[in-house]
Amino acid sequence: MEHSEAQKRVEAYADNELAPGAATAFEAHLETCADCREQLGTVMANRRVLADALDPGAAPAALRARIAGITSASARPNLAHRRAAPAWWLQAAALAGVAILSSGATFAVLGRQDGGRVQTLMDAHVRAQDPGKAIEVVSSDRHTVKPWLDARLDFAPPVTDFAAQGFPLLGGRLDYVEGRRAAVMVYGRRKHTVDVFVRPSGDGPPPPRSADRRGYHLIGWRKGGFDWWAVSDVDADELKALRQLIEKDGADHSGRS
Amino acid sequence: MLPHLDAAYRLARWLARDEADAEDLVQEAYVRAWRFFETLRGEDAKPWLMRIVRNQWFSRARSEAGRGKMAPFEAVEAEAEAALQAEMDPDGPERRLMRLEDQALIRKAMADLPDEFREVLVLREVEDMAYRDLAEVTGVPIGTVMSRLSRARKMLGERVRRMSEEAGHGAF
Structure with missing residues (x-):
């Protein structure tokens, strides 16, 4: 390894970030170069000094207690939110109205009605990113989520955990689509969430098949007497994978019964 | 918990x-x-x-x-680079910090660094996080993490040295 090249790698070596081959080559150079040995010694000594000098210590106990109090209080099913939901929906509808005026190109493709509905669903998903609003019943167990939803709806949504396939069930909540109650299953996808809205198919048009808006994707489908929408900021392909899991799951269940 | x-x-x-x-x-x-x-x-x-x-x-x-007034990272980085150039040779060797150096001095110098430099220093030196993780936290490529970290270390070392001199500790 050339000296000039080795000099550029002193820090990466000290940080233990050189690939094994490069590290071996760097070490071979160190054997012959007092200058690089000196620099490496400086960087490593400074790292030790900074690790001490820059450490402000552990989080104060009062802060820990405060956060623990807030997060455990919010983790309970949030009854206040359910009462507030219609107002949110009105707010979302107002937002959708603004969007209809401002993004005509999208709506030309989707149709006016779908466009409004897409916006409403996306707003619901985005709104749910606010702390404390995403999940009203927090559980990865479908036997907890399903009864909770069943008790609050006049229909029984299919609820399945797809953790083994990379979509763990995080919980559920109630939301509104066009003024009618919908169940929302919240799935995790790596560090993102996917909201799956479901409600019985009415007389209205089927859900829009897909839409993209400001980094959010939506796919919709009608199956088994239900209308489905999946909304997230994960790739549209991943939403399609989740849809296939849900459809296959539905087919498996109807085959068994 | x-x-x-x-x-x-x-x-x-x-x-x-x-x-x-x-x-x-x-x-x-x-x-x-x-x-x-x-x-x-x-x-x-x-x-x-x-x-x-x-x-x-x-x-x-x-x-x-205020909306839009915050300088983008590139501008912050360019400014820091210029400051570093004025203070010392950015390609030169790092200064050795003394273990027995007043730690308050090091913390004071750290507090004066740009946000982006303090950020990578605490993540690397205190949290011992890998470059890959630093890139994930800061949202910049690993190459940028490496150059940012290197500049941050050099600038911190240089400022500690100068403050130490000004405070009458003498050159070391």
């Missing part, structure tokens, strides 16, 4: 440089993240959580500076 809280606090402490602000920052970040706590135990959740803390900080700093 609250994963990575100490790490989040240490980062917030160096970003905010104020105890009360740091605690507010951490609290906001955890309230934002609380619904993922069941999945936050592992080490790979740490960069994600740290990213929430730093994004809270930068978005707050941005809104306080």
Whole structure:
């Protein structure tokens, strides 16, 4: 390894970030170069000094207690939110109205009605990113989520955990689509969430098949007497994978019964 | 119960440089993240959580500076680079910090560095996080992480040396 090249790698070596081959080559150079040995010694000594000098210590106990109090209080099913939901929906509808005026190109493709509905669903998903609003019943167990939803709806949504396939069930909540109650299953996808809205198919048009808006994707489908929408900021392909899991799951269940 | 809280606090402490602000920052970040706590135990959740803390900080700093007035990272970096050029040769060797050097001096020099430099220094030197994780937290490529970290270390070393001289400790 050339000296000039080795000099550029002193820090990466000290940080233990050189690939094994490069590290071996760097070490071979160190054997012959007092200058690089000196620099490496400086960087490593400074790292030790900074690790001490820059450490402000552990989080104060009062802060820990405060956060623990807030997060455990919010983790309970949030009854206040359910009462507030219609107002949110009105707010979302107002937002959708603004969007209809401002993004005509999208709506030309989707149709006016779908466009409004897409916006409403996306707003619901985005709104749910606010702390404390995403999940009203927090559980990865479908036997907890399903009864909770069943008790609050006049229909029984299919609820399945797809953790083994990379979509763990995080919980559920109630939301509104066009003024009618919908169940929302919240799935995790790596560090993102996917909201799956479901409600019985009415007389209205089927859900829009897909839409993209400001980094959010939506796919919709009608199956088994239900209308489905999946909304997230994960790739549209991943939403399609989740849809296939849900459809296959539905087919498996109807085959068994 | 609250994963990575100490790490989040240490980062917030160096970003905010104020105890009360740091605690507010951490609290906001955890309230934002609380619904993922069941999945936050592992080490790979740490960069994600740290990213929430730093994004809270930068978005707050941005809104306080007024919309659009906050300089983009490139400008901050260019400014820091110019400052570094004026102070010393950025390609030159790093200065050795003394173990027995007044730690308050090091912390004071650290507090004067740009946000982006304090951020990578605390993540690397205190949290011992890998370049890959630093890239995830800061949202920049690994190459940028490496050059930023290198500049941050050199600038900190140089400022400690100068402050030490000014304070009458003499050259070392």
